[in-house]
Amino acid sequence: MTPVLVFDLETIPDANGLRALNGWDDLDDTEVIERALAERKEETGNTFLPLHLHQIAVVGCVFRNDKGFQVRCLGEADDPEQVLIQQFFKTIDYYTPQLVSWNGSGFDLPVLHYRSLIHGVTAARYWETGQDDRDFRYNNYQSRYHERHLDLMDVLAKYTGRANAPLDQLAKLCGFPGKLGMDGSQVWQAWRDGKADEVRAYCETDVVNTWLMLCRFRLMRGELSRDAYEQEIELVRAHLESVDVPHWKEYLQAWSKG
Template sequence: MRETVLVFDIETVPDLDGGRRVLGLDGMNDAEVWAAMKTLRQAERGSDFMPPHLQRVVAIAVALRHGDDGFRVWSIGDEQASEGELVQRFFDGIEKYRPLLVSWNGGGFDLPVLHYRGLLHGCVAPRYWDTGHFDRDAKWDNYLGRYQFRHTDLMDVLALYSGRNNAPLHEIALLLGLPGKLGMDGSKVFEAYRAGRLRDIRAYCETDVLNTYLVYLRFERMRGRLNREALAEEEGRVRRFLEASEAAHWAEFLHGWVC
């Protein structure tokens, strides 16, 4: 591929410490804070899903396609890494590679969360935020422009920037013969986190990233940026990555990839 591509996805849980501060719930334990946050959010929006500024990042997975043959998928940091470290290391990758960023609903959720958490933890990300101050070309080719492709939010682009046409990644993946979500879905992450299953969350996040990358390859074929042979070569590179791994979630992914 002609350019470095970084596909990303995050997993989050409600920020109970933040909720405690915002709602003035000092003295309440986590269970009481969560009950209060849920009740207020349900009353306001009919859902207990917290807004981006009250989400805490517990996993960030990325797929990096770089150079002539380089491809891998991994979770940033180890299981003991702090949230601030995870967020800073994500932005460090952008500083290092200035890649094409690819996501599924990254503009609607993942990036706003990373913005707020980066602000909270004092993270630094000049190349990400640059719109021409440091690099003149970034005025017309930056990560913040919705209708540019430096960050390609596949869900937004394929829906022609119309929320009523948004589709779930899982269903698009299945339509393309990909495994879709494996192990859990986003609604189960908080439950898994409270049960100490961070490793499972990280594996789930990685499979979401790989689904997104493979959808992106089909999108690049549709755009004319990959011909049939190049698409087969890129998909073959992914298969070799999966075959070389001993991780159970990659074996399951390979088994579920039907075409």
């Protein structure tokens, strides 16, 4: 089978970037970020910063191939951003997987692009569009309508933004656990308060939700038989049951109630 890499980012405001752009040299990281968020809210009514000012704190992944199912966050909580980014693209260089996301085209990939540019990260396979490998001419990671990157939210909404659905709600409607513990708007506060492990756990549950939605999508369009679909779902359950950590116990408990 073609390897599949489901991915999701958790980000925090880029204190160094905000300091450099605004000349706030006399402020520490927390002060820089809080000031930027306050100004952003005054200007726009919300605290969501432009994508190039999102620093990647966590890269969560589900990896599925012939050898089985894995879920984890890349690197360690204290790894520099560029290390996380390079690990992500090295995985693509090595496996050439199908990438799967929920709103990856609207958020995760543009953030990766900007942050890779800032750090000078190389990602040759990811950017291939047929110059060196003809197989990428009509199916590459860059085209919105190709499937080397499948943005499930975008596809299900028929590429119409007003039809987008949130992962949490749609996963719950399909009988899956959805988000647990926090949402993206709470990541900076949790990270600031030293709760990196909780943020990483949250990101892992999100990529599992996305994987489960991919399985349901593949069932819907006839790529998986009902038996094959059930086998994929049970593979996930069995894997999570074998991992003795609190967030997977909570996730499985929520799943059983769904």
